[in-house]
Amino acid sequence: MFQQHSLLDFIQLSGAAALVYWLFLALYRAYLSPLSRIPGPKLAAITYWYETYYEVYKGGQYFRMIDRMHAKYGPIVRITPNEVHFEDPNFNDVLFPSLGKRKIDRPGVRRLEPIIQEYMDKMLVRMQKSGTQSEVVELHHMFKACASDIITLYAFGDSFSFMDQPDYGQPYFRAGEAFNSMTHLFGAFPWLLTIATSVPGWLFKYLNPDMTEFVDRREWWIEKVREIRNSNNPERAKNTIFGGILDSSLPVEDKTDERLANEAQLIVFAGEGTTAHTLTSAIFHLLEKPEILQKVKDELAAVVSDGRPVPTFQQLDKLRYMDAVITETIRLHPGAMHRQVRVCPDDAIVYADRARGVEYVVPPGTVYGISPLTSHMNGSVFQDPYEFVPERWIDNPEISKAFMGFSRGTRGCVGITLARRELSAALATIFMKYDVYRGQQGPTLELYDTIRARDIDAASDYITPLPMKGSMGLRVRIRD
16 A cells, blocks of 8 residues: 555656646746747747647648748747747848859769650650540659659669659659658657658558558669669769769768668659659649740740750750749749758857847757748739749849748759759740640640649648649640
């Protein structure tokens, strides 16, 4: 009996101590923390569960809540106990500083020119095949397959050849989407990710059959790294992203097969999803606004006058209006929409909210970030921000200060050159052949039961944007 009372007393004392600790922590975070002066909901300042509620329970909805915070509190808000979010395009370069002009791997991208042209030819063949039957096609499947094959060839010198598969490798991409759906769950409970990555493949497939293709290809990445590392051909590594890494002075633990495979896999995931999303969104807007498409076609006719079906890189570089179309598409539909975070470890960030006449100090070590879509929809920079207006980038280049489509500063997207070349090549190839359908004969494309708010716009944020539940994405009837 004495032991039972002692155990009960211990549990009660432990519970009371935990409650007191939590209350003091909540009071500190809300009123005594160096961040306590920065405006925002008290619940967001007190606990990370506030974010978890919107991301996990509500399903990728914290980006909407952050926008509501800015509307209420101003351009700087505290969104977690140790994270501050900004909405001030004039401050972007302070938050994301550059150390000078970044080195762009143009030769590495240049070697992909014949590969991109080959895949543009494959894309035309697949579209023509569908066009002979006037099929309604979910084009994002083709775009994902094409982007995946190209970026995987760039990274590993090999690919899964999804463009040669009748279903464009859809089971693999569904597996990737299933993994992405757990993004916020893993963020809230990191130990779940540790378990998921350590579970044997056969058990993981049994517990989550949707991940079968994902698991089956996991060894492929590692095996390719081993092939590249052990190859007797010195050009083998140079023709992949590992050439400089394997010969670098990085610690041995940073160059293991598993580590390099994981890093390359992240590059592939980033390259295939964002490119496909941009192409899908651009096709929608160009078909919805034939007058803009006509400007694209007129520019293509002037620049690509040699009759070739796929433009050269040299020709693509001259497509100024096309570049504006791509930038405007990414502005409205960033392929990576989750807030881009940084930490300044040594210096405080001083921010002056001039409209309210208040100055805030963000102490060193605080996480801060900007959400691309929030910055891109800033009405003080972009007139009629929801409208698709490519001309704005030609008429007023100063608005680029608010553009976060490829991030900014020293950690900006390393694949920006490849992405823009691939995007312009695909759009140019398609619209040199196809026109918008107006009842005429010849190769045409027609939007089919596609609504922007339901099928194109971001409805939830899982690092990459997702449309509304039940959406079938962009659907187009192809006629040849």
